[in-house]
Amino acid sequence: MTNTRKTSTKITSVFLIVAMLLGMMCIAGTVSAGAAANDRVKLHSATPYFVKYGMTTYEAYIETKDNANNQKVYVHYNYMDGQPWQDREATYFTTLSDGTKLWKVQFTSFNARYCIKYVADGVTYWDNNNGNDYFAGNAIGSAPVISERMMYQYPYMGYTVKALLQNYAYHKNVFVRYTTDGWNTYSDYSMFYSNSNGNGTETWTATLPIGREDFGSKDFHYAICYQVNGQEYWANNFGEDYNGSYHIYQ
Numbered sequence: 014m015t016n017t018r019k020t021s022t023k024i025t026s027v028f029l030i031v032a033m034l035l036g037m038m039c040i041a042g043t044v045s046a047g048a049a050a051n052d053r054v055k056l057h058s059a060t061p062y063f064v065k066y067g068m069t070t071y072e073a074y075i076e077t078k079d080n081a082n083n084q085k086v087y088v089h090y091n092y093m094d095g096q097p098w099q100d101r102e103a104t105y106f107t108t109l110s111d112g113t114k115l116w117k118v119q120f121t122s123f124n125a126r127y128c129i130k131y132v133a134d135g136v137t138y139w140d141n142n143n144g145n146d147y148f149a150g151n152a153i154g155s156a157p158v159i160s161e162r163m164m165y166q167y168p169y170m171g172y173t174v175k176a177l178l179q180n181y182a183y184h185k186n187v188f189v190r191y192t193t194d195g196w197n198t199y200s201d202y203s204m205f206y207s208n209s210n211g212n213g214t215e216t217w218t219a220t221l222p223i224g225r226e227d228f229g230s231k232d233f234h235y236a237i238c239y240q241v242n243g244q245e246y247w248a249n250n251f252g253e254d255y256n257g258s259y260h261i262y263q
Contacts (some may be wrong), residue, residue: 029122053079053138054086056154060162063262068118068123072253075103075116076155081133083255086116088126089139093156097126100130108253115251125149150175157246161216162233164169165260170227171203172257176204176217176248181241187217191235193227204237228257 059073086103103118120127126148130139134204138253147154153163161175174189187204204219227233234256235251249258 039181047250053077053133056129056140056142058156059147059152060120060159061150061261062162063121065263066141067139067152068121070119070121071125071127071149072117072119073103074106075118075129075131075178076109077114077116077131078112079114079131079133083130084114085132086118087130087132087207088118088120088127090120090122091129092121092122092126095206103214117231121148131236133245137215151175152177156248158237158248159233160237160248160255160259162259162261164263166228170222170224172221172223174204174209174221174237174253174255176237177210177240178215178217178239180209180213181244185239185241187237187239189219189221189235191221191223191233191238193223193230193233195254196234201238230257233257 018155019244055076057076059071061069062071062072073088074086077086079085087100088103089098089100090182091098093188101118101120103116106117108114126146128139128146131138131140137197144153151159153159156179158176158178161177166172176187178185189202189204190199191202192199202219202221204217207216207218209215221228223233223234234254236247236254238248239248249255
């Protein structure tokens with residue numbers, strides 16, 4: 014009886030080891046499939062647009078790289094802790110020079126935990142920030158650099174611009190190009206490193222030497238240039254430029 018029990022125990026152990034190996038193979042396959050799906054859809058950027066009573070409305074842009082005939086893009090988000098997650102459908106915004114489609118959506122949340130859902134020809138793909146989801150605040154996914162939204166600025170002199178950028182390399186140059194006369198003339202103003210963020214991105218800032226009569230004018234526009242590794246990236250509000258109305262509303 015003792016030998017039979019030992020044999021049975023060994024057989025059971027072998028089956029457990031095989032099952033664990035098969036499980037690991039299945040998990041590895043799932044991760045690989047998820048990575049491939051992310052090539053089709055990615056959060057470009059998101060910024061807070063409106064805040065009131067602890068609730069925030071976010072404006073998000075989403076990239077898709079797909080030739081599917083039937084495409085639907087959503088923000089899948091948590092409105093409030095303890096509440097079911099919801100879908101908010103994005104609308105087509107524009108097509109970038111490399112053929113990437115850009116979609117735009119606004120969604121309101123107390124929690125601001127969200128991910129991106131993409132349905133192409135009946136198949137669903139996700140961008141959930143590598144399993145971490147996206148959270149509140151200014152966020153960049155695939156965008157190299159964006160202009161952060163801030164509260165409305167009241168000072169009589171000086172207009173502050175903040176850039177949120179991917180840290181592609183230690184050596185970099187970041188500046189603001191702005192005009193106060195509708196691009197008849199323009200000036201370049203250097204930005205300076207402010208801080209590193211928990212997700213590896215960096216924040217750079219500059220305070221433009223202009224008065225309220227300038228940044229409150231319809232002729233005030235600006236864009237941000239990020240130079241790194243011999244490449245140049247522009248954040249220019251998708252060709253529309255930023256202006257004094259680009260702030261968080263209340």
